[in-house]
Amino acid sequence: MSTDAKQFQFNNTAEELYPLTIAVVEFLKQQGAGEDAIRTIKLVLMELLTNSLKHCGGEQTIVDVTIAEGSITLIRHDKGNPMAINIDGHRMEWPLAGNHQGGRTINIYSDHIGLLRGALANNRQIKFFVEEIEPEETDMLQLPEHFGLMIITRACRSFDYEFDIDTCTNKFTAAIAF
Amino acid sequence: MIVQTKPEGAAIVATIQVKEANLTVADAFKAELLAVIDGGTKYLVVDFGEVLYVDSSFLGALVASLKHAIANKAEVVVAALNKDILGLFQLIRLDKAFKIYPSASEAVTAKP
Numbered sequence: 073m074s075t076d077a078k079q080f081q082f083n084n085t086a087e088e089l090y091p092l093t094i095a096v097v098e099f100l101k102q103q104g105a106g107e108d109a110i111r112t113i114k115l116v117l118m119e120l121l122t123n124s125l126k127h128c129g130g131e132q133t134i135v136d137v138t139i140a141e142g143s144i145t146l147i148r149h150d151k152g153n154p155m156a157i158n159i160d161g162h163r164m165e166w167p168l169a170g171n172h173q174g175g176r177t178i179n180i181y182s183d184h185i186g187l188l189r190g191a192l193a194n195n196r197q198i199k200f201f202v203e204e205i206e207p208e209e210t211d212m213l214q215l216p217e218h219f220g221l222m223i224i225t226r227a228c229r230s231f232d233y234e235f236d237i238d239t240c241t242n243k244f245t246a247a248i249a250f
Numbered sequence: 251m252i253v254q255t256k257p258e259g260a261a262i263v264a265t266i267q268v269k270e271a272n273l274t275v276a277d278a279f280k281a282e283l284l285a286v287i288d289g290g291t292k293y294l295v296v297d298f299g300e301v302l303y304v305d306s307s308f309l310g311a312l313v314a315s316l317k318h319a320i321a322n323k324a325e326v327v328v329a330a331l332n333k334d335i336l337g338l339f340q341l342i343r344l345d346k347a348f349k350i351y352p353s354a355s356e357a358v359t360a361k362p
Contacts, residue, residue, distance in 0.1 A: 086274045089301070111337055114303065122273055122305045185343045211345060212320050217310035220343055226341050 075140040076143030082133040084125050095172050096137055096146075103139050105250060112227050112248050113144060119220045120148045120244060127240075139250060144228065148244040152154040154235050155242060164243075166235040168195040183216045188225060199232040215239050252279040253356035258295070258358045262286055265297040265354070271291050273307035283326075284318050289336040292324045299330035304338065316347065325349075329357040359361055 078099050082092055092187055097116055105113070117135070119203050124133045131152035137174040138145045149241050157180060164178070173195040181189040190198040202225050216222075229247045236243060252275050253264040264286060268275050286294055296312065298304075312328075319326045327349040331339065339345045350356035 086272065089272060090270050091355055093303075114334060115338055115341070118272075118305050122307065126273065126307075183342070184346070213317055215313050215317065215347055217313050219306040219309055220327060222342055223306055224336065 075138060077136065080135045080173065082124060082135060084128055084130055086125060089118065089121050089125070092121065092135075095242050096135070099137060100139070100144065105139070105144065108247060109128055109144060109250050113146070116224050116227050116248060117146060119224050120146060120246065123220055123244075124148060124150060124152070127155075130132040145250045146244075146246045146248070148242075148246075150242050151240055153244065155233055166196065166198075166233070168192070169239060171195060180221065181216060181218070183219075183222060184211070184214065186222065186226070188222050188244050191206055196230065196237060197234045198226060199230065201206045251282065253282050253286075253296075255282075255350065256332060257258065258354075259361070260294055261293040261358045261361050262291040263297055263354045264284040265294045265299050267297065267349055269296075269302045271308040273305060276305075276307040276311040279308060281313050283311075283315035284352050287315065287319050287322055287324055287326075294324065294326045295351075295354050295357040296326060296328045297357075298328060298332070298335055299354065300333070301335065304335055309338070309342075309344065309352045313344070313347070327351060327360075329354040 080092060080096060082088055083184055100113060126137045128150050131150050133148060133150040136147040140158045154166045155206040156163055176192045178188055178190045187201060187203040187205060190200050191197050224246055227250050234243045252268055255262050255264045259281055316326045329351040330353050
């Protein structure tokens with residue numbers, strides 16, 4: 073088994089978004105990544121970095137890029153604000169309160185063709201997935217205006233988040249078919 | 251200015267001037283498109299020909315503009331998406347919400 077990996081640093085400034093994405097793309101091209109994988113990586117990385125810029129709170133963010141066994145894995149780590157999601161006016165912030173969360177599935181938001189859901193492994197880990205909806209007719213006025221998590225989840229083979237209680241670190245892991 | 255607007259017959263073509271269409275320009279982009287729609291145009295072509303990439307914030311602004319247009323009985327179409335941007339539209343099915351044209355001139359010609 074061969075594994076190639078490289079770490080990138082993001083200082084949470086808008087000016088770095090595109091150059092960092094291009095640096096990751098260049099690394100992956102050197103490892104033989106094809107056009108489709110590159111296109112997907114650009115989308116996913118851009119959203120991971122944008123999310124960090126919006127929500128991290130100015131802390132430094134690290135992106136580990138690994139290629140192994142048919143997958144490219146992007147892992148975003150930071151010690152900034154933990155993930156928080158507003159669902160129907162109710163704010164869920166990680167780590168979630170209580171130890172009874174494992175096995176629950178939550179609805180995060182839906183758009184005109186898909187429902188973004190999250191499977192809770194425990195009060196610290198969530199795995200995102202999309203349930204497709206057969207659209208009857210798209211009601212344009214009901215279209216969502218927030219697409220970040222949906223873009224990453226749709227583009228990836230798997231996408232999950234974990235809050236490490238010991239180190240107070242956020243960790244987003246996105247795996248893309250190579 | 252994020253967009254440069256130009257009348258083309260009964261249409262307005264709004265050409266995005268930035269290469270990086272991301273969260274730093276999304277709010278201004280939305281405000282400018284809303285102002286064009288409030289100005290009375292019924293057919294707005296958003297030209298992405300100069301844009302390298304878009305992020306979810308910018309797409310959110312575009313969708314908000316579409317909703318505002320619908321409320322004003324106007325239409326917003328998009329043109330000249332590069333392969334990456336077209337792929338993003340298709341990924342989250344925005345290709346079902348917007349008419350997509352290869353170029354702004356074709357979008358203008360296609361005006362019903």
